[in-house]
Structure formats: C-alpha cells, structure tokens
Amino acid sequence: MSLPSASSVARPHRKPRLDPRSLALIEASVIPMGALLASALIFSLFLLMLGKDPIRFFSLVWTGGVASSFSIQNTLQRAAPLILTGLAFAVPARIGMTLLGAEGALVLGGLASALIAIPMMLGGWPVWLGLPIMALTAMAVGGAWVGLAGWLRHYRGVNETISSLLLTYIAVAIMNFLVEGVFRDPGSTNKASTMPLGPDWRVGDIPGTSVHWGLATGLIIAALLWVLMERTTFGFSARIAGGNLRAAQAQGLPVGRLAVASCAIAGACAGLAGFFEVAAVHGQANASLAAQYGFTGILVAFLARQNPLAVVPVAFLFGALAASGGLIQRRMEMPDATMLVLQGIIFVTLLTSESLYGRLPFLSVSQAGDRT
Amino acid sequence: MTKIFKTFRAPSLETLHMSKSFGRNKALDDVSLKVAAGSFHALLGENGAGKSTLVKCMMGFYEADAGQMMIDGQEIRIHSPRDAQALGIGMVYQHFTLVPCLTAAENLVISRRDIPMVINWKSERQRLDAFMETMPFRVRLDAQVSTLSAGEKQKLEIIKLLYLDQRFLILDEPTSVLTPAEADEILGVLGEMALRREVTVLMISHKFREVKAFCDSFTVLRRGRFVGAGDARRVNAAEMSSMMIGDVGMRPPATRLKTIQDGPKLELRGVSTLGDEGRRVVSDLSLKLCSGEILGIAGVSGNGQSALIEVLSGQRPLSGGEIKINGAPFEPTRRNFDRFKVFGLPEEPMRNAVVPRMSVAENIAFRSFDKPPVLKRFGLMSSARMRQRGMELIQQFNIHTSSPDAPIETLSGGNVQRTVLARELSGEVDILIVANPCFGLDFASVADIRGKIMECRNRGAAVLLVSEDLDEIFEMSDKISVMSAGKISDPVSTLATDAMRIGKQIAGQTDEIVAGPQAE
Ligand SMILES: Nc1ncnc2c1ncn2[C@@H]1O[C@H](COP(=O)(O)OP(=O)(O)OP(=O)(O)O)[C@@H](O)[C@H]1O
Ligand SMILES: [Mg+2]
Numbered sequence: 001m002s003l004p005s006a007s008s009v010a011r012p013h014r015k016p017r018l019d020p021r022s023l024a025l026i027e028a029s030v031i032p033m034g035a036l037l038a039s040a041l042i043f044s045l046f047l048l049m050l051g052k053d054p055i056r057f058f059s060l061v062w063t064g065g066v067a068s069s070f071s072i073q074n075t076l077q078r079a080a081p082l083i084l085t086g087l088a089f090a091v092p093a094r095i096g097m098t099l100l101g102a103e104g105a106l107v108l109g110g111l112a113s114a115l116i117a118i119p120m121m122l123g124g125w126p127v128w129l130g131l132p133i134m135a136l137t138a139m140a141v142g143g144a145w146v147g148l149a150g151w152l153r154h155y156r157g158v159n160e161t162i163s164s165l166l167l168t169y170i171a172v173a174i175m176n177f178l179v180e181g182v183f184r185d186p187g188s189t190n191k192a193s194t195m196p197l198g199p200d201w202r203v204g205d206i207p208g209t210s211v212h213w214g215l216a217t218g219l220i221i222a223a224l225l226w227v228l229m230e231r232t233t234f235g236f237s238a239r240i241a242g243g244n245l246r247a248a249q250a251q252g253l254p255v256g257r258l259a260v261a262s263c264a265i266a267g268a269c270a271g272l273a274g275f276f277e278v279a280a281v282h283g284q285a286n287a288s289l290a291a292q293y294g295f296t297g298i299l300v301a302f303l304a305r306q307n308p309l310a311v312v313p314v315a316f317l318f319g320a321l322a323a324s325g326g327l328i329q330r331r332m333e334m335p336d337a338t339m340l341v342l343q344g345i346i347f348v349t350l351l352t353s354e355s356l357y358g359r360l361p362f363l364s365v366s367q368a369g370d371r372t
Numbered sequence: 373m374t375k376i377f378k379t380f381r382a383p384s385l386e387t388l389h390m391s392k393s394f395g396r397n398k399a400l401d402d403v404s405l406k407v408a409a410g411s412f413h414a415l416l417g418e419n420g421a422g423k424s425t426l427v428k429c430m431m432g433f434y435e436a437d438a439g440q441m442m443i444d445g446q447e448i449r450i451h452s453p454r455d456a457q458a459l460g461i462g463m464v465y466q467h468f469t470l471v472p473c474l475t476a477a478e479n480l481v482i483s484r485r486d487i488p489m490v491i492n493w494k495s496e497r498q499r500l501d502a503f504m505e506t507m508p509f510r511v512r513l514d515a516q517v518s519t520l521s522a523g524e525k526q527k528l529e530i531i532k533l534l535y536l537d538q539r540f541l542i543l544d545e546p547t548s549v550l551t552p553a554e555a556d557e558i559l560g561v562l563g564e565m566a567l568r569r570e571v572t573v574l575m576i577s578h579k580f581r582e583v584k585a586f587c588d589s590f591t592v593l594r595r596g597r598f599v600g601a602g603d604a605r606r607v608n609a610a611e612m613s614s615m616m617i618g619d620v621g622m623r624p625p626a627t628r629l630k631t632i633q634d635g636p637k638l639e640l641r642g643v644s645t646l647g648d649e650g651r652r653v654v655s656d657l658s659l660k661l662c663s664g665e666i667l668g669i670a671g672v673s674g675n676g677q678s679a680l681i682e683v684l685s686g687q688r689p690l691s692g693g694e695i696k697i698n699g700a701p702f703e704p705t706r707r708n709f710d711r712f713k714v715f716g717l718p719e720e721p722m723r724n725a726v727v728p729r730m731s732v733a734e735n736i737a738f739r740s741f742d743k744p745p746v747l748k749r750f751g752l753m754s755s756a757r758m759r760q761r762g763m764e765l766i767q768q769f770n771i772h773t774s775s776p777d778a779p780i781e782t783l784s785g786g787n788v789q790r791t792v793l794a795r796e797l798s799g800e801v802d803i804l805i806v807a808n809p810c811f812g813l814d815f816a817s818v819a820d821i822r823g824k825i826m827e828c829r830n831r832g833a834a835v836l837l838v839s840e841d842l843d844e845i846f847e848m849s850d851k852i853s854v855m856s857a858g859k860i861s862d863p864v865s866t867l868a869t870d871a872m873r874i875g876k877q878i879a880g881q882t883d884e885i886v887a888g889p890q891a892e
Contacts, residue, residue: 021731021777023395232751233742240738243727250685250716250724251738252706 027357028305035353036303039346046341052332060331064324071323076211077281079319081106083218084273085297086304086311087225088266092150092160093306094229095262096242101149101164102270103294104171105142109271110278111175113138114194114285115183117201127200135275142271143264145171150263154256160263172290179286193286203280214276219312221269226308228265238262270294296322299343302350318343382572383444383460383540384409385430390439392422392429394782397774399425400436401596407540407589409444410569412562414583414604415576417593418616418814419786420772423576424466426593427542431456431463443540457485462538464529466545466785466812472518476511476528480535500535507531508561522673523554530558534571543575547582548812551672551840555579559586578814580609592616617816626819626826626848631664635832636712636802638702642693645683653679655858656693663802666825666835667863668849670842670874676858677838678719681807684836685716687724697803710743713802717792717809717825719838725792728781732773733762735780736795769794785812793821801828807838822848842871842878854878 044054065075088102113134120130149167153160180192187196203213229235241248241255248255273293278285300318304310325339385407392400399422407413417423429436432450441448443459450456456463470479481487481496500513509527517525526546533541541562547555563586565571577583583590587604592615600615638661647653654676661667671677682688684695686704695702697712708714718724726735737758740746746758762776771790773783780788789809796804806825810818825848829835838855839845845852851863854877861877 227752231753231755233747233753234751236734236737236741236753239730240727243729244723246687246724247727247738249687250718252686252704252709254706 031353031356032303035349039349042345043342060328061321061324064327065320073210074323075316075319076215078322079315080214080218081273081277081293082297082300082315082318083222083312084269085294086300086315087222087308088270089298089301090306090308090311091225092262092266094242095238095259098161099146099149099164099263099266100161101146101167102297104168105145105267105270106274106294107175107289108145108171109138109142110274110289111285112141113275114278117197118195121198121201130201134279135272138271138275139268142274143268146267147260147264150260154259176287191286193284196284197279202283203276212276212280214280222308222312229308299347382410382569385540386442387430388440390429391437392425392434393437395774398596403593403598405591407572407574409572410566411589412566412573412587414587414590415574416590416612416616419817420784421593422596423593424544427463427544457536460538461540462533462536463542464546468525470517470525470528475514475516477513479517480532483532483536503535522549526550527558539571541571541573545576545812555582580612584609613815626823628826629830631830631832633662633664635663636698636834637662638803638834639696643683643690644692645679645688646691647679653858657860659860661834661836663832663834664829665850666829666837666848668845668852669838669855670845670852671855671878673840675856677855681718681805681838684805685718713800715796715801716805717796719807721788721792726780726788729779731777732780732791733759733776735791736762736765739795765794765798786814786817789813793824797824797828801833804828804833804835806835808840810844846871
C-alpha cells in the first residue's frame with residue numbers, strides 16, 4: 001500500500017475513552033432529559049402566570065401517577081396503549097417515514113375487533129378462539145390501513161405524513177358512521193356503541209393487579225420490535241433505506257417492500273392497541289376509542305428517540321401524566337386542556353433539542369452536525 | 373462586526389497555531405498558514421490531512437480549539453460563516469450550494485445578507501446586469517441552475533462570492549467536477565484577478581498540474597501538521613508529493629496482464645431511460661463487455677452517463693431495452709447482484725453508496741449483512757462479526773478512521789471512497805461498474821484505487837468505467853467509447869486511438885467517426 005500507515009488506524013489506544021457508540025447513547029439520553037427538564041420549567045412559568053403553584057402541580061402528578069398502588073395501576077393502564085402507539089411511530093421512523101396514522105389504525109382496529117366478535121359470540125364460539133381472532137383482525141385492519149400510506153408513498157409518491165393523517169380522519173369518520181348507523185346496538189342509548197362484548201369475552205387483568213393484559217403484550221412487542229429493528233437483517237435494511245435511499249437501491253434492497261412492511265407493522269401495533277381498548281377497557285367500540293392515544297404515541301416515540309425499548313419508560317411517564325389529569329383538574333381547578341398544554345410544550349422543546357445533537361462539547365465524537 | 377475593508381483590495385490572511393480535535397482524533401495540530409495579499413495559494417495534503425478542517429475553521433464552521441487568525445495583520449475572531457462573510461472571506465465548497473430550482477440571478481440575490489423582505493426584481497436585475505459587466509465570466513442569469521453545466525455552476529459559485537464582495541476566496545477542490553478546459557478557464561481568470569490584487573485565493577487541490585500552472589505559493593499539511601510551505605513556481609511536483617506523503621515509495625502504476633476473455637459478459641441491448649424531467653437521457657444504447665477487459669466510457673458529464681450507471685445499479689428504471697449477463701436477462705436486484713457477482717463504485721459515494729450516519733463497520737457490511745457469517749439463524753445478525761470484518765478491512769484497505777464505530781460522515785472524502793472500495797472489492801468480482809472513482813482523491817490514493825480496479829480486471833472481471841478524466845480512461849481502458857447526448861459510439865481499441873481523436877469526438881465532431889478499420 002502506498003500510503004504511510006495511518007497513526008490512527010486500529011492501534012490500541014493508550015487512553016481508553018468512551019467509544020462512539022456509548023457516547024451516542026449518552027447523547028441520546030442526556031438531550032431528551034434536558035428537554036423534559038426545560039419543558040417542566042417553561043410549564044411552571046405558565047402556571048405561575050395563571051397564579052397557580054407549580055410545586056403543587058408536580059406533587060399532584062406524583063400523587064395521581066405513582067404515589068399509591070391505585071395510581072400506579074391507573075398509570076400502567078394508560079401506558080399500555082401508549083407503548084403500542086409509540087411503537088407505531090418509532091418503527092417507520094427508522095426507514096425515514098413520519099407516520100401520523102396510529103390513531104386511525106387504533107380506531108379501525110378496535111372497531112373491527114368489536115364487529116368480528118358479534119357473529120362469534122352469537123354463534124357460540126369458544127372464547128379462547130374468539131379473542132385471538134379479534135386481536136388478529138384488529139392487527140390486520142390496522143396494518144392494512146397504515147400499510148396503504150406506505151404503499152401510496154412508495155408507488156405513487158404521495159407524502160406519507162399527509163396521507164396517514166388524512167387516513168386517520170377518514171378512519172374516525174368511518175367508525176362514527178358505522179357505530180351510529182348499521183352497527184349501532186339498540187341498547188346503547190346515550191352513547192352510540194356497537195354490541196357490547198359478553199362478560200367472558202373480555203380480556204382480563206394481569207393476576208394480582210387491575211392492569212389488563214395489554215400492558216404485558218405491549219412489553220413483549222416492544223422487546224420483539226427492538227430485536228427486529230436492531231438485530232435482524234430487516235432492521236438493518238430499513239436503516240439503510242431510511243438513511244440513504246439511493247444507497248439502498250444501489251444495494252438492490254427491496255425499498256418499496258421495506259417501506260410498506262414497516263408501515264404495516266406500525267399499523268398492526270396500533271390496531272392491537274385498539275383491540276385492547278375494546279376488549280379490556282370499553283367492552284364495545286364507540287367514539288371513546290378516539291382518545292388521542294395515537295397522537296400522544298408520536299410524542300412518546302420522539303422522546304424515546306424511536307428506540308423501541310425506550311418507548312416503554314416514556315409511555316409510563318405519559319401514562320402518569322394522563323392518570324393524574326383528573327386529580328389536577330379537580331384539586332387545582334384547571335381545565336382539561338392543561339395537560340395538552342404541557343404536552344405541546346414538551347413537543348416543542350423536544351423538536352428544538354434535536355438541533356443539539358453533535359453539538360454538546362463534552363460529547364464531541366463528531367461534529368457532523370456542523371456541516372453544510 | 374464592521375467591515376475592515378470595503379475597497380476592492382485583496383487582503384492577506386494568516387492563521388497561527390491552529391488546533392482542532394474531533395474526540396481523540398487530532399485533525400489539526402498547531403498549524404500556521406500564511407497567505408500573502410494577492411497571492412494564489414495552494415493548500416496540499418493527502419486525503420484526511422486536515423485541509424478541509426483548516427478552511428472550515430477559518431470560515432467559522434468549526435470552532436478551533438486553539439489558534440489565532442489575522443487579516444491584514446489585524447487579529448480577528450470568526451465564530452460563524454456570517455462573521456467570515458462580513459469580513460470578506462468566502463468559500464466555494466466541494467459540492468454545489470446553489471439552489472437548483474432557482475435561476476442564477478435569483479440565487480445571487482437571495483445569497484445577500486441584507487436581502488429585503490420584498491424584492492424588487494426589476495431594479496435588482498438592472499444592478500445585477502451592471503455587476504455582471506464587470507465580471508470576467510459569463511453565466512446565463514435567467515437559466516435555472518439545475519440546467520447549468522458543472523463548469524457554469526462553479527463559475528456562478530465564484531461570481532456569487534464576488535457579488536457578496538468577498539475578496540478572500542477559499543476554494544475546496546474547485547476543479548474536481550470540471551473538465552481540464554473549464555478548470556483552466558476559471559483558474560486562469562482567478563489568477564489574473566489575484567495578479568491585479570483584486571482577490572486573494574486559497575485553493576485546496578490534489579492536481580499538481582493546476583498548482584504548477586496557476587499558484588504562486590503553497591502550504592503542505594500531513595496528518596494534521598504543517599510540514600512546509602514554499603514558492604509553487606520553484607518547487608516541482610515530485611518535491612511537493614514527497615512533502616505530502618513523506619519518503620515512502622509510490623505504488624507502481626497498475627500493470628495490465630494478458631487475460632482470457634471467456635468469463636462473464638455484460639451486454640446492454642437498446643437500453644433507454646428517462647431522466648428526472650421525463651426527458652430521454654439514454655436512448656437505444658447497446659454495448660458488450662467481456663471478462664478481463666475494461667471498457668472506458670469517455671465524455672463530458674451530463675450526457676447520460678449518470679443515468680446509465682443508475683440503470684445498472686437499480687436506481688433508475690429501464691424504459692426500454694434489456695440487460696443481459698452471461699446471456700441471461702439481468703434485473704438489478706440484490707439476489708442478482710450476488711448471483712452474478714456484480715459490484716459497483718458509484719460516483720459521489722456520500723450520495724450513492726454510503727449511509728452517512730451509520731458507522732464505518734456497518735457501511736462496510738452492506739454487501740454481507742444478510743449472508744453468513746454475519747447472518748445467523750432466524751434473520752438475526754451478529755454485530756460482533758460485522759465489527760470484526762470491518763476492522764479487518766479497515767486495516768487491509770488502510771482506511772483512516774478513529775474507530776470502526778465512528779459514523780462514516782466523519783471521515784475525509786478519500787477515506788469514504790476507500791470504505792466503499794473495501795466493501796465492493798474485497799470479494800470475488802465478475803462485473804464491476806465504476807463511475808469517476810478518483811474524484812477528490814490524492815495522487816497516492818488514485819494510484820492505489822486504479823491499481824485495485826486493474827487487479828480486478830486481471831483476475832477476469834468485466835469492468836465498465838465511466839469517467840470524465842481522459843487520462844484515467846487512457847490509463848485504464850482496453851477499449852474506449854464516447855458518450856454524448858445519451859448515445860454511445862462504437863468502442864475503439866485504446867491502442868488504435870489517441871487522446872486527440874477522442875477529445876475531438878467528445879467535443880462533438882462525431883462525423884468523422886473513428887470507426888472503420890480501427891474498430892477491430
Ligand atoms: N466532523 C468530523 N467529525 C470527526 N472527525 C472529523 C470530522 N471532519 C473531519 N474529521 C477527521 O479529521 C481528519 C481530517 O479531515 P479533513 O476532512 O480535513 O481531510 P482533508 O484533508 O480535507 O481530506 P480530503 O482530501 O479527503 O478531503 C480526518 O481524519 C477526518 O476523519
Ligand atoms: Mg476535504
């Protein structure tokens with residue numbers, strides 16, 4: 001070789017410093033934490049302006065979210081769908097797609113599982129067969145719905161963010177149309193709903209808790225998706241395609257199929273969340289399905305830096321915020337929307353903190369962010 | 373920050389004891405550089421020597437860890453490119469920074485710092501026309517930038533700096549995308565301006581020919597350190613190169629061995645494809661490529677070469693015709709790439725061949741991640757084996773990186789190219805598709821990479837080489853074709869033609885085609 005051998009190449013380093021991967025990991029934790037702290041400060045200012053006591057607010061979040069076993073279970077209950085919808089954003093983000101379709105997939109998935117349950121219940125099918133069929137139906141419908149956004153993106157060049165958002169509106173409209181129309185249960189007088197599931201057709205709680213099985217399922221799926229995205233050829237291909245589409249094409253990777261598959265996985269996660277909302281929480285499909293879990297999931301995934309494992313603790317955090325919402329509303333006499341304000345602030349600080357990557361001096365592996 | 377000089381006068385510029393580290397990698401170590409007013413100064417050094425880092429520190433893109441900067445003997449501090457612009461220091465980057473969908477005129481006007489909220493295009497346009505009268509180059513102001521040739525774009529980049537009143541011009545490898553004629557025109561004009569003391573120029577270049585022809589002084593960096601400076605007219609290229617790499621011998625030029633041409637064959641029949649605007653950019657193109665030979669395709673860029681390469685590498689769909697390998701129809705899918713052992717070195721590796729944010733080891737694994745030994749059961753991958761293989765190839769191909777886990781975007785241009793080379797040439801190759809493989813590489817790497825491609829040919833690969841560099845075409849090819857306006861001429865044996873004839877053909881005098889008896 002003609003070049004003088006580089007002094008920097010693969011030589012044992014005298015001063016062992018953190019390798020780039022650990023530095024990147026630290027960076028990916030420090031920055032979102034900082035953003036959270038900053039949003040807490042900004043929100044405190046907001047409260048002060050309203051003449052409310054921020055300390056009281058945060059202590060109520062503590063009380064309502066984690067202090068008692070009741071509040072913890074309340075938190076976990078709300079975290080369950082957030083894990084799944086968070087994953088629904090995180091997986092396609094790896095391939096560079098910003099999908100806002102989780103809410104729609106959740107709603108349609110929930111609706112589909114409630115509807116397919118009706119003939120099975122009437123036909124006297126065994127529950128052990130019926131519930132898995134309901135879950136699979138929810139996943140298939142959710143997967144197809146969001147997969148459509150992926151297909152439109154790849155084969156028709158339609159922006160996936162817009163199409164998935166519009167698909168969400170359509171999904172909610174379809175649900176309302178069907179629930180208030182053909183599939184309305186005559187018994188549902190004040191809130192139009194589908195026929196309620198029989199008591200034995202409900203998904204139960206994890207023994208010893210009042211938290212339904214959706215949480216355990218969410219944990220397992222998060223672990224599986226982490227393995228899928230970090231350790232398999234599928235995840236690796238998706239990262240190549242998400243990082244540089246032209247390079248992925250030149251490697252002969254099936255970029256179209258990868259995109260559609262990622263979207264379908266996302267939709268299936270959200271659909272599954274819908275199934276648990278129906279079979280474990282509401283017992284029927286109605287407008288309560290559209291409870292913004294799909295949109296909060298976006299925030300969850302953002303804060304977790306699209307890492308499927310990190311989605312879990314972040315979902316707990318947002319679950320706690322949601323769980324304490326009622327308490328705060330009552331004790332501090334603040335409107336319902338307060339929590340939305342907090343979420344909005346978190347979102348904006350998070351987006352702002354994105355610009356910090358590669359610029360923290362004590363973490364300077366690379367300053368690639370400085371490039372033009 | 374105030375303007376120190378408003379007059380059209382070339383400033384002198386000096387950096388003193390500049391240092392800059394990225395993590396534990398010392399990219400600049402106590403570098404001092406002195407550029408006299410009105411000089412045309414060359415900054416030399418092998419790939420990864422720290423040239424780009426030095427000028428980016430001068431421009432305020434990077435904050436230097438230590439060091440001073442002086443303009444006309446006065447100390448200045450630059451924290452951002454805005455500061456540099458205010459002081460009259462401007463840079464032309466290695467890649468274009470113009471907005472392709474705007475016209476040349478629009479690009480100039482929006483680049484100003486004092487751009488008004490509402491632009492009065494009519495008066496701006498009059499002022500621009502008046503300004504262009506004073507310019508040494510002509511550029512079509514009304515043309516959309518995406519339709520300009522590389523040379524015109526580069527001229528526009530330079531005009532932009534002058535329009536912004538910048539009198540210290542930093543050019544990072546400005547000629548790598550230009551033909552020699554274009555390069556000579558632009559550098560010639562800048563040289564005259566420097567002589568008239570209208571500008572001072574600092575140019576990073578790997579081309580000794582240009583340095584000897586246009587520069588008056590030079591500085592050499594080696595592995596982040598200053599190793600010397602001098603008068604470019606008195607020091608010869610050999611001395612400069614030994615300053616750059618130290619006293620290690622050059623690799624001898626690639627030797628061409630006799631090959632038997634009965635191995636793999638690539639055949640294109642009537643291939644057509646559409647460009648991004650829906651125009652036909654390659655039309656009815658046919659060629660035949662045998663094992664153990666290099667077919668060089670010469671021509672000015674923008675004549676369909678990129679589209680041809682994109683078709684072969686699966687980045688652009690075929691609109692007509694067929695591709696055959698060993699007589700079997702070939703579709704550019706991953707399975708077929710592996711089955712027929714097709715490999716590629718595309719141009720602009722950052723755009724076409726690597727994922728900037730993924731690590732060096734991961735980028736090296738793009739061909740092998742879905743096969744054993746990296747692939748284990750159930751689609752699972754072994755990242756340990758991937759990293760291990762990465763380290764081996766980093767050693768073997770002499771890639772300068774701080775770690776196999778460093779993102780590839782932190783490597784210097786030449787080392788990115790080597791990483792791609794390591795990935796594509798480390799196995800058995802039957803068909804190799806190469807486009808402008810030596811853009812932006814230092815002379816040692818050029819020799820190295822050409823050697824590797826030649827070795828591939830000698831081992832029996834069929835090589836398609838698209839290049840704008842005629843010297844490269846003549847050094848490497850067994851046969852030469854010329855591409856223009858999406859069509860390709862019949863291949864001619866390299867021994868049966870010469871640079872003059874091919875050059876003429878490129879310039880469009882295709883009537884007296886070099887075919888006939890020589891074609892055999
Ligand atoms: N953003 C960055 N982060 C980390 N390391 C970097 C970064 N930019 C450059 N380096 C390192 O600094 C060294 C010098 O790189 P630089 O780009 O200045 O080289 P160069 O002389 O311009 O080479 P070339 O001729 O290949 O463009 C290299 O070892 C490179 O890996
Ligand atoms: Mg450089």
